[in-house]
Amino acid sequence: MPPYTIVYFPTRGRCEAMRMLLADQGQSWKEEVVTKETWLQGPLKASCLYGQLPKFQDGDLTLYQSNAILRHLGRTFGLYGKDQREAALVDMVNDGVEDVRRHCGRLIHHNYEEGKAKYFQELPERLKPFETLLVQNQGGQAFIVGDQISFADYNLLDLLLNHQVLAPGCLDSHPLLLAYVARLSARPKLKAYLASPEHVNRPVHGAQKT
The missing domain is CATH 3.40.30.10 (Glutaredoxin)
Structure with a gap:
């Protein structure tokens, strides 16, 4: 079992x-x-x-x-960073993902048809902090924090994949996030x-x- x-x-x-x-x-x-x-x-x-x-x-x-x-x-x-500093950043990212997830949940469950245009218009600004963090971490070529995957990466990846299902092309204005999704999704077991x-x-x- x-x-x-x-x-x-x-x-x-x-x-x-x-x-x-x-x-x-x-x-x-x-x-x-x-x-x-x-x-x-x-x-x-x-x-x-x-x-x-x-x-x-x-x-x-x-x-x-x-x-x-x-x-x-x-x-x-x-999967919690290599030290306390990274752990704090991982927590911060995870809380940021939660903020966007709550916005998305309200859209899905309460006013999807009426609210989706405005939601996806505002999405780039909501995703901007994650792209900023990627830029600050090895120029966006690694994970969201540090040089090893964390639980926040899986949560962010799930959030981004879900948005791509709901509105294909919604990440086009965030090339680093697009590359991040592709990079993580290519990990053999995850793929x-x-x-x-x-x-x-x-x-x-x-x-x-x-």
Whole structure:
């Protein structure tokens, strides 16, 4: 039995970054897929610490909150920078990804058709900090922090890939981010996962079947 179990809806959502991390690190995991019907029945929701998914099992450790899970995996696999300075920057990047993810979530779940034009018009400015960080780190030829991959890279990569699904070409004004996506996506184990049915067939969000 794999030591890890992801309990979540049949979407990429808030679990795809951790799935990409596990796949790239050569780890296996079990998926427990929760349907909307099961969730609406109530008992599972009531059993979750914050009344929400994902739920993540690492042996006898149960975690909720997707960013806490990513940080846990970052510590487990040495994906948290090489020192305290880099760890602080990794945290900062991850919080920046969360800001954009929340904006995107509001668009998807509340006013996609009416709001998408304005959202993607404003997207370049929201992504600018990540391009700035890339420039500052080896001229944009490496990772988002330092010279080794971190859990924030997987989270940022997931965010960017999702936006490319929702609006192809939306990264064209950020060539360093485009190159970053291509570079990370070419990592052999990650490339295999991104080509797998498990990834390809999952919608980005439950409310948007793309």
